[in-house]
Amino acid sequence: MKTPENANEKFAEFIAKKKFVEENFYPGIADEKMRPIFTEKINEIATDFKTVAKSEKPTDKKYQEKIGIGLSRFAKIYLELDTEDRERVCTYIEELMDIVELESSNGQLNKFMYGFDPNELIKEK
Structure with a gap:
């Protein structure tokens, strides 16, 4: 996986907003x-x-590990997040994924948002 050249700049913009x-x-x-x-x-x-x-x-797996760690930081305050706030957390993580051209959170965003990964249900059928 190759990091886009302007990634540092985009991370700085993201953190500043x-x-x-x-x-x-x-x-x-x-x-x-x-x-x-x-x-x-x-x-x-x-x-x-x-x-x-x-x-x-940098690998997809390393980024996905960081997503997992990041989402776990919300565990203690998860009940403070209403549905819109949880969606916003996921949207911010998707923005970060876009910066590094990461295509999948490996189901982690769905698990965070809904408590399960809907893709897992599809696989079971």
């Missing part, structure tokens, strides 16, 4: 006092991705 604000169909964070906590957790995932991108041999 204000998160969990009203945009498109997202109404903004449900509980305003949680914004800095959620933002910090998302930015940690971006920093983890940046570390993988700078490494000798």
Whole structure:
């Protein structure tokens, strides 16, 4: 896997932007006092991705591991996240995936969002 040349710049832009604000169909964070906590957790995932991108041999698996670690950071506050906030977390991670051209979270975003991976149900049939 090759890291795009402008990835560092895009990570910096991503980390700098204000998160969990009203945009498109997202109404903004449900509980305003949680914004800095959620933002910090998302930015940690971006920093983890940046570390993988700078490494000798970035791989899909390494990025997917960082997604898993990042999502696990939300475990203690998972109940603070309403549906829209969980969707927003997933959207931010998808933005990071786009920066490094990672095509799959390996079902992790679905598990985070819905508690299971719908693709697993398809495989069972």
